[in-house]
Amino acid sequence: MNVRLATIADIEQCQRLDGSYVTDCVWRMDEASTPDSIGVSFRCVRLPRRVPVPYPRSTEVLYEDWQRGECFLVAEELGLVLGYLDMTTRYRQWQGWIEHLIVRRSHRNRGFASQLLHAAEEWARGSDLRAIVAPVQTNNDPAIRLLCGRGYSFAGFIDGYYSNGDIGILYSLHL
Secondary structure: OEEEEOOHHHHHHHHHOOOOEEEEEEEEEEEEEEOOEEEEEEEEEEEEEEEEEOOOOOOOOHHHHHHOOOEEEEEEEOOEEEEEEEEEEEOOOOEEEEEEEEEOHHHOOOOHHHHHHHHHHHHHHHOOOOEEEEEEEOOOHHHHHHHHHOOOEEEEEEOOOOOOOOOEEEEEEEO
16 A cells, blocks of 8 residues: 555545445533533443444545645555545644545555554644644544544534534644
8 A cells, every 4th residue: 555645636536435434332422511610521322233424524625625735645556546634734723634534445444544644644744733633523433543542632622513513523633
């Protein structure tokens, strides 16, 4: 497998990759508020069965993201794109935000996402960024476990972050 910067010829293959996934747990948010305190916590709740989850973002913006000339990486073998990572930069905060991280279903759990993340982290360090932020759906336990395993830590949440109204749990890696 080779991880490299994407070319315009890769965009169509990236758009065809299926970003849906299956999960057996969801991270539930609990909130406790009083006049002088606010407490928020997330806890993993097991579902009675595995549930398929559609990918929550549009891949129609990939060409525009690629045109920015920032961090758009592909993992490929023999010219076939098996996964990609699209990270945009927010230079005011000196952060990279992972917009998309998708691996072909048949190649998941084989280290492709970890290698894409490693390459993005190296790109971010070389671009003098201070952190990488990865928003994740509350039901994307596989991504949460991947990020935590790579040293990313909980950094907050954004209510209604996804177009379906789901919360975006933020994980970050300080560089």
